[in-house]
Amino acid sequence: MTTATAMDQDKAAAFGGRMMEMISSGTLMMMTSVGHEVGLFETMAGMRPATSQEIATAAGLNERYVREWLGAMTTGRIVDYDPVGARFSLPAEHAASLTTAAGPVNMGLWAWSFIGFGETLDSLAECFRSGGGIPYSKFTKFPMVMAAISAANYDASLISTTLPLVPGLVERLKAGIDVADVGCGSGHAINLMAKQFPNSRFTGFDFSEVSVNAAREEAQGLQLKNARFEVKDVATLSGPPAYDFITAFDAIHDQAHPRKVLRGIADSLRPGGTFLCVDIAGSSNLHENMDNPMAPMMYSASTMHCMTVSARPRRRRSREHVGEQKAHELFREAGFTNIETKRIDSDPSNNYYICRK
Numbered sequence: 001m002t003t004a005t006a007m008d009q010d011k012a013a014a015f016g017g018r019m020m021e022m023i024s025s026g027t028l029m030m031m032t033s034v035g036h037e038v039g040l041f042e043t044m045a046g047m048r049p050a051t052s053q054e055i056a057t058a059a060g061l062n063e064r065y066v067r068e069w070l071g072a073m074t075t076g077r078i079v080d081y082d083p084v085g086a087r088f089s090l091p092a093e094h095a096a097s098l099t100t101a102a103g104p105v106n107m108g109l110w111a112w113s114f115i116g117f118g119e120t121l122d123s124l125a126e127c128f129r130s131g132g133g134i135p136y137s138k139f140t141k142f143p144m145v146m147a148a149i150s151a152a153n154y155d156a157s158l159i160s161t162t163l164p165l166v167p168g169l170v171e172r173l174k175a176g177i178d179v180a181d182v183g184c185g186s187g188h189a190i191n192l193m194a195k196q197f198p199n200s201r202f203t204g205f206d207f208s209e210v211s212v213n214a215a216r217e218e219a220q221g222l223q224l225k226n227a228r229f230e231v232k233d234v235a236t237l238s239g240p241p242a243y244d245f246i247t248a249f250d251a252i253h254d255q256a257h258p259r260k261v262l263r264g265i266a267d268s269l270r271p272g273g274t275f276l277c278v279d280i281a282g283s284s285n286l287h288e289n290m291d292n293p294m295a296p297m298m299y300s301a302s303t304m305h306c307m308t309v310s311a312r313p314r315r316r317r318s319r320e321h322v323g324e325q326k327a328h329e330l331f332r333e334a335g336f337t338n339i340e341t342k343r344i345d346s347d348p349s350n351n352y353y354i355c356r357k
């Protein structure tokens with residue numbers, strides 16, 4: 001038998017208020033996502049204070065919808081409103097976080113992508129009841145969402161900041177080496193590197209045909225002769241050692257068989273080769289994530305997408321929760337003995353692990 005303890009009424013009232021704020025912010029996030037998708041933030045960033053009709057006309061949208069959206073944005077303190085003349089404006093300080101000017105930390109893009117992660121919530125409820133997972137193929141928006149969020153990130157930092165994290169790598173890429181990207185998605189990282197380093201040869205692997213087709217299309221558009229893409233389950237990777245540098249951008253934590261994949265990567269690296277693994281920054285221990293303001297978002301994204309795509313239906317369990325400690329353990333198990341963890345300012349949600357055998 002449990003004994004009821006006396007309830008702290010102030011605590012209950014404060015928590016109820018916080019939950020109400022959360023619901024209000026949650027709905028505002030949905031409207032932020034729509035605003036991003038239809039280009040309203042970009043439009044407003046370039047405008048003087050304007051009426052809903054002027055904003056709708058400038059954005060090429062329906063005024064009635066724009067007016068209601070502006071109601072949400074104004075009461076949500078995202079947009080300023082002057083009732084004299086009924087004019088709305090997006091302060092420059094807010095546009096700095098909601099437009100392409102923000103690069104990889106464009107919160108409009110983040111809102112849009114997290115709404116995208118939620119596209120299978122009905123199936124997710126069923127997983128809570130019966131276990132199992134939701135396969136990648138059910139996330140129809142995912143390739144597009146991931147491509148957009150990754151492109152913003154890679155464009156801002158891949159060549160200028162990320163590759164120089166590995167000592168001597170840029171010089172080797174200039175001279176000409178073999179590079180593979182595991183779980184390459186829509187291939188933007190490979191294509192950017194292939195364009196920058198024409199003497200090196202690049203291969204991207206992903207089991208999503210939709211993503212690989214998008215990657216090939218981009219490579220073709222850029223007339224790249226040194227980038228190729230293969231539809232492949234990276235859990236089948238094995239030697240012989242054919243690569244000098246292998247990358248995995250946000251593609252290890254959602255593997256059904258991370259040990260197999262990492263072993264395959266280690267076996268595919270030539271002597272002296274490097275594996276760069278970019279993956280979720282955070283502790284593997286729940287209690288150590290309490291002060292990380294991004295932690296609720298990461299656990300939610302994991303529940304909605306990363307964990308459920310890695311679940312193995314027959315065994316009705318998914319892989320272990322990853323995080324820095326677990327990642328190091330998995331790298332060591334795969335045969336990497338020299339592992340460094342680095343961070344970059346423009347990508348607060350990831351660790352950059354540099355692994356050598």
Ligand SMILES: C[S@@+](CC[C@H](N)C(=O)[O-])C[C@H]1O[C@@H](n2cnc3c(N)ncnc32)[C@H](O)[C@@H]1O
Pocket residue numbers: 136146147150182183184185186205206207208211232233234235248249250251254255256
């Ligand atoms: C979170 S996305 C990251 C995509 C890309 N690296 C990026 O940064 O945009 C993970 C990618 O890994 C791919 N993936 C997951 N498991 C895979 C497997 N076993 N074999 C091949 N690709 C896999 C998915 O299709 C998806 O494109």
